[in-house]
Amino acid sequence: MSTMEETKTAATVSRRGFLGGIGAAALGASALGLGLLGGCAPQPRAAEAGGEAAASGDATSPALSQTGSAASPYAQINPQDWDFTTNSIEDFANTTMFSELKIGSLTLKNRLIKSAASSMVPNEEQKAVAYHGRIAAGGMGAVLVEGSYIMLERLDKRVNVADNDMRMTIEESPLAAICAEVHSYDVPCLVQMKTATPGIVYLWENMGEEGETHKASLLSDADIQMYIEDTIDGAARLQAIGFDGIDLNAAGDNLPARFFSRFGNDRAADDPYGPATIENRTRIACEIIRGIKERCGADFVVQVLVNGAEENDGALGDNALVNTPEETVAICQALEAAGADALELRLGTFAFHEAQFVNDGVFAGYGYDGATSFGTFFDFDSHFSGLLDGSHSGCGLIMGACRYVKQHVSIPVGGVVFMDPALAPDYFENALSEGWLDMIYMHRPVANCDAEYANKLREGRIDEIRPCCRCLNCLGGLCRVNPCNNSVFTDAMPEGYEVRPADGDKNVMVIGGGPAGMEAARVAAERGYAVTLYEKNGLGGLLDFAEMVKGKHESLGRLRNYLSRMLEVEGVNVVTGQEVDAAFVREQSPDVVIVATGGVRPELAAAGTAATPVIGVTDFLASEVGERVAVLGFNAQATDTAHYLIAQGKKVTVIAPEPAEAFGTGQAMMLNAFVKPAFFAAGGRLMPECTLKSVGDGEIVVANSFGMDVALACDCVVDASTMSPNTALADELSGEFDVHVIGDAAEPLSIQNAITTGNLTARNC
Numbered sequence: 001m002s003t004m005e006e007t008k009t010a011a012t013v014s015r016r017g018f019l020g021g022i023g024a025a026a027l028g029a030s031a032l033g034l035g036l037l038g039g040c041a042p043q044p045r046a047a048e049a050g051g052e053a054a055a056s057g058d059a060t061s062p063a064l065s066q067t068g069s070a071a072s073p074y075a076q077i078n079p080q081d082w083d084f085t086t087n088s089i090e091d092f093a094n095t096t097m098f099s100e101l102k103i104g105s106l107t108l109k110n111r112l113i114k115s116a117a118s119s120m121v122p123n124e125e126q127k128a129v130a131y132h133g134r135i136a137a138g139g140m141g142a143v144l145v146e147g148s149y150i151m152l153e154r155l156d157k158r159v160n161v162a163d164n165d166m167r168m169t170i171e172e173s174p175l176a177a178i179c180a181e182v183h184s185y186d187v188p189c190l191v192q193m194k195t196a197t198p199g200i201v202y203l204w205e206n207m208g209e210e211g212e213t214h215k216a217s218l219l220s221d222a223d224i225q226m227y228i229e230d231t232i233d234g235a236a237r238l239q240a241i242g243f244d245g246i247d248l249n250a251a252g253d254n255l256p257a258r259f260f261s262r263f264g265n266d267r268a269a270d271d272p273y274g275p276a277t278i279e280n281r282t283r284i285a286c287e288i289i290r291g292i293k294e295r296c297g298a299d300f301v302v303q304v305l306v307n308g309a310e311e312n313d314g315a316l317g318d319n320a321l322v323n324t325p326e327e328t329v330a331i332c333q334a335l336e337a338a339g340a341d342a343l344e345l346r347l348g349t350f351a352f353h354e355a356q357f358v359n360d361g362v363f364a365g366y367g368y369d370g371a372t373s374f375g376t377f378f379d380f381d382s383h384f385s386g387l388l389d390g391s392h393s394g395c396g397l398i399m400g401a402c403r404y405v406k407q408h409v410s411i412p413v414g415g416v417v418f419m420d421p422a423l424a425p426d427y428f429e430n431a432l433s434e435g436w437l438d439m440i441y442m443h444r445p446v447a448n449c450d451a452e453y454a455n456k457l458r459e460g461r462i463d464e465i466r467p468c469c470r471c472l473n474c475l476g477g478l479c480r481v482n483p484c485n486n487s488v489f490t491d492a493m494p495e496g497y498e499v500r501p502a503d504g505d506k507n508v509m510v511i512g513g514g515p516a517g518m519e520a521a522r523v524a525a526e527r528g529y530a531v532t533l534y535e536k537n538g539l540g541g542l543l544d545f546a547e548m549v550k551g552k553h554e555s556l557g558r559l560r561n562y563l564s565r566m567l568e569v570e571g572v573n574v575v576t577g578q579e580v581d582a583a584f585v586r587e588q589s590p591d592v593v594i595v596a597t598g599g600v601r602p603e604l605a606a607a608g609t610a611a612t613p614v615i616g617v618t619d620f621l622a623s624e625v626g627e628r629v630a631v632l633g634f635n636a637q638a639t640d641t642a643h644y645l646i647a648q649g650k651k652v653t654v655i656a657p658e659p660a661e662a663f664g665t666g667q668a669m670m671l672n673a674f675v676k677p678a679f680f681a682a683g684g685r686l687m688p689e690c691t692l693k694s695v696g697d698g699e700i701v702v703a704n705s706f707g708m709d710v711a712l713a714c715d716c717v718v719d720a721s722t723m724s725p726n727t728a729l730a731d732e733l734s735g736e737f738d739v740h741v742i743g744d745a746a747e748p749l750s751i752q753n754a755i756t757t758g759n760l761t762a763r764n765c
């Protein structure tokens with residue numbers, strides 16, 4: 001068969017089905033001479049009846065199908081397919097996932113590894129020790145501790161200006177105590193050594209605006225020697241306080257990565273660390289690895305975090321100098337030859353730092369999946385050398401690159417970012433058992449959401465795993481689904497992670513079964529109270545509707561399922577179909593009343609006309625909205641409605657009295673950094689500090705901040721104006737009962753606010 005024919009055959013391979021996209025990419029790449037693994041992609045075990053991933057939500061939007069049939073061309077770029085979230089595994093303990101793995105001198109009890117990431121509590125010993133200890137107790141195969149400590153006394157102090165407040169010497173830091181705690185659970189413990197390229201300053205305010213790539217030439221020869229010596233010295237000091245090894249961060253904006261690719265390595269051709277040869281490009285990392293092995297001994301493990309597939313996300317097309325798959329393999333082989341014990345792969349994007357380590361953010365815009373933080377799109381069939389499958393909302397994205405690298409090295413290879421085996425057990429188990437990769441690295445689902453993730457998965461208790469929503473609230477804020485991590489051992493939660501036992505015998509009545517009410521009921525019951533939750537409809541509150549509008553990327557259906565399952569586990573008495581009023585409360589006479597009834601929607605802003613109806617946000621999915629739609633409000637509901645409509649190919653104008661920065665209030669800043677640019681690139685328009693004045697036939701009039709009336713052609717107004725607090729019931733009962741108001745009922749805002757207020761109220765009642 002000719003090369004041309006082979007290419008055609010590859011192109012007709014379906015992108016659907018288990019790892020199908022990567023399979024097709026592999027065949028296509030093979031035809032191009034890349035030498036990827038030939039043969040069939042591994043197939044999922046047939047899903048048993050009802051075996052569709054227990055953890056998967058099931059809400060599907062009536063209008064925008066997940067197979068990409070929406071009007072917007074953006075939905076066609078990376079059509080999404082959720083069929084991969086199946087589970088047919090009955091005995092997780094006997095899977096490859098939970099089989100032993102050797103990394104250098106270490107034997108891990110399973111293939112799940114906590115990747116290194118900032119805990120946000122590095123220097124507070126009690127928090128830091130408890131945080132890492134819980135992850136080890138929760139059954140992970142190894143724990144990689146974050147690199148937020150001063151390892152490199154000279155270079156780091158100079159370059160990592162913004163990080164310096166957090167950093168301290170290895171010996172001053174809580175690292176020894178953290179390591180001892182992790183070891184007490186018989187879990188290997190490594191620590192990350194990271195040093196950013198000079199010029200990189202991590203400031204949260206700069207999110208989405210970086211766009212600049214920092215080059216290797218910023219380092220003098222003396223800097224390089226300092227970096228190498230300090231890293232080797234740091235590793236020896238880490239070994240002295242008990243660590244089993246280090247994780248050398250050589251990915252993204254970290255220093256060695258800038259030397260690996262010709263894109264970042266702008267040094268002279270004759271420079272020994274310059275771009276001319278792979279040997280020169282990897283010289284820094286290899287000197288470090290060899291130096292550590294000489295100083296600490298062969299058994300001290302050195303794993304290296306590298307870019308598995310590279311692309312310039314700031315200027316698509318400016319890719320001539322990024323590493324090709326062949327260069328990546330040559331780099332990995334050099335690292336192995338120098339003595340590296342394992343490789344962790346993640347996506348190498350260049351311009352937006354956060355996209356390097358939470359690249360699932362590019363899939364956050366439902367209907368324009370694959371959007372970069374610069375308003376452009378990765379078509380995953382053609383970008384990243386065709387190694388990645390973009391049809392699973394970013395889940396397992398890096399596995400194609402792992403598969404390719406693993407064929408060319410003999411040390412274990414794993415991948416990180418949105419590797420969530422509880423979401424798609426068959427998908428990950430098949431990839432592991434077929435040898436696409438050796439281990440799975442995870443951070444958010446384990447460290448923030450559920451430290452018991454691994455144990456629960458091994459025991460098949462998938463529906464008891466608190467799911468990560470990929471919402472990115474944790475970048476600079478509290479986790480959406482678990483308010484503990486940043487709050488434990490503070491005034492908010494002086495008791496730490498574990499809840500305090502019940503404060504006497506109390507009957508707790510929770511009114512409302514949205515996320516706030518369910519979390520409050522769960523925690524109150526865990527403390528030992530007798531809890532009854534009343535819900536006038538079914539459990540979930542706004543979560544189901546939100547998932548219809550937002551799509552499945554944020555796993556809101558999983559979150560609803562988890563919260564409702566935990567009500568069963570904790571023995572909460574759940575009464576659905578019961579609307580509660582003050583008389584009903586008096587009848588039941590509880591000791592504590594928690595009002596979680598959600599917010600109150602305002603009256604519609606105006607009466608509509610035949611040609612331009614005005615509808616409430618909850619009605620818009622079932623209505624004919626025409627082509628030109630005005631959305632009222634900058635809150636999360638309005639923002640998501642606007643995103644949805646623009647992905648449908650509508651012309652959308654969002655109008656609100658607040659300033660422009662309020663667009664997306666209640667949503668994570670980071671998620672907005674990924675989604676907003678695509679919204680604007682697709683033609684979305686904001687009218688801040690404006691109010692709707694009148695509605696005519698086919699047009700509306702808006703009063704703007706300049707005092708002028710502006711006329712807009714408009715087929716429909718969707719009123720998603722911010723809700724009001726819902727305290728009428730609580731006001732009526734106060735004085736008679738111990739009443740608490742939580743979630744949207746207290747302040748219409750967000751899921752994170754609902755769960756945090758629910759959790760804290762129940763901890764303290």
Ligand SMILES: Cc1cc2nc3c(=O)[nH]c(=O)nc-3n(C[C@H](O)[C@H](O)[C@H](O)COP(=O)(O)OP(=O)(O)OC[C@H]3O[C@@H](n4cnc5c(N)ncnc54)[C@H](O)[C@@H]3O)c2cc1C
Nearest residue numbers: 512514515516536541542580597598636743744750751754
């Ligand atoms: C389209 C859309 C997009 C959204 N996007 C986001 C987002 O990106 N990020 C984010 O954080 N949030 C988002 N939200 C908001 C989020 O869903 C809410 O903030 C959250 O659900 C509030 O939780 P809650 O439990 O306080 O209230 P709700 O979810 O409103 O639940 C209240 C429950 O109380 C019940 N109830 C009310 N009165 C009574 C009564 N008298 N007796 C018994 N039961 C009663 C209701 O039936 C309901 O089930 C979005 C919402 C929508 C609709």
Ligand SMILES: Cc1cc2nc3c(=O)[nH]c(=O)nc-3n(C[C@H](O)[C@H](O)[C@H](O)COP(=O)(O)O)c2cc1C
Nearest residue numbers: 115116117118357416417418419442443444445475
């Ligand atoms: C707040 C935060 C800080 C992080 N800090 C680091 C870091 O210092 N070094 C690193 O290699 N990765 C870091 N990461 C990336 C994580 O290790 C991990 O790769 C990422 O969260 C994706 O994996 P997940 O989907 O399992 O969370 C960080 C992630 C987050 C959310």
Ligand code: SF4
Nearest residue numbers: 469471472474479480
């Ligand atoms: S904030 Fe969101 S993305 Fe971060 S860990 Fe929590 S649920 Fe996951």
